[in-house]
Amino acid sequence: MKLKIFASVFAVILGLVFGFIYLRPHTFHGTVIQSPERAYDFTLTGANGDVSVSNFRGKLVLVYFGYTFCPDICPATLANVAQALRDIGTKADDVQLIMVSLDPERDTPDKLAEYVGHFYPTFIGITGTKEQLDEIASLYGIYYQKTEGSSATDYLIDHTATLLVLDREGYLKLVFPFGVTSQEIADDLKYMLRQ
């Protein structure tokens, strides 16, 4: 009888430990959004023509707003995402990063393509008119504004530095602040790719 009780208690504890380790929900490193509506779909111009966010339904889409003259945060973020995709391996084929340039005066589609290609071969760079960018950036919670720069850069652009992740259905799912590591990005993407 005692053996049965001991075995039962042991089984329950084992079950709880197993459940805690393997069945607990994934803890996201980014902030999770539970939006009931798809993220705003937009179309801007890339080196190979018009690109819409909705072109990539079925993939995870990472949207990043920046510009090629950006001195530090933009290249650091793009390098982090590129490293995360390398860590993910072949599943990275189901992830698409789109960089929206907030500097259409200097970032031509060709220049953007060359810039993002240095980080990862499938990255896409797009841009548009100021009016288009004003609307898109606002609806993605991205503040931006031109500011004085050095003689080398002429001007700089202050901008919100978050990295946004849309799920396979086009819903905004995650917001990463600047400063998350490539490993943290990879962890969250891997989990979302399993969904």
Next chain:
Amino acid sequence: MNKYLFNGLYVVAGLLVVSAFAFKIFQPIQVLPRMRLAPAYSFIDQDDQEFTSEAMRGQFVLYSFIYTNCDEPCNTANATLQEVQSRLNEVDLGDIPVSFVSISIDPDRDTPEALKTYGSALGADFNQWKFATTTNKSLLKTVVGSGFETYYEDKGNGNFALDPGYVLVDGWGIIRAEYRYSTQVSDADRILRHLGVLAEEVKNSTGSAKLAYEAAHLFLCYAP
């Protein structure tokens, strides 16, 4: 028979105890849904100064939508904000600031001076309660109409159709609650309760979830 009955009861009791512990351990903390990103903007405030959404990072912000020539529903909305402001000490907010932002949908008439006169008449503390707008009507429509999903329409002759409401945005710039319809609980009571829930959430958060409140500057790529 009794033996089986007792064994059965032991199993049920055991399951209940395990379930209770599991619920205690895994129960979700009460949270407000993260509905969508609040729109970003760069407006002009009542002091004729640039006022941006990025300046609100790391704070709880309660948005309302007004025009200074409006009686109702603006008067009711302002009374609610005044009540919330005066009762903030009822909520344990930790160190997190709360701001009120009233966005005017009538930039033609609501100059900074007009907004300042309007705010002063309400007794607003302009350090905590901002009144702002932009003459870029297209952007204003994007921010208020599409971003905050608040309907308004210029009817001409200085009249606007406006759906009243408030929008609560957290320190990440994420919309956490919208108040558009009357309920049996007053808007002020609901807003204060929700502010408490958000503050509790921040208190219990760890890692990058706290970043917006502790290092809001990290969210902006700015010229050095």
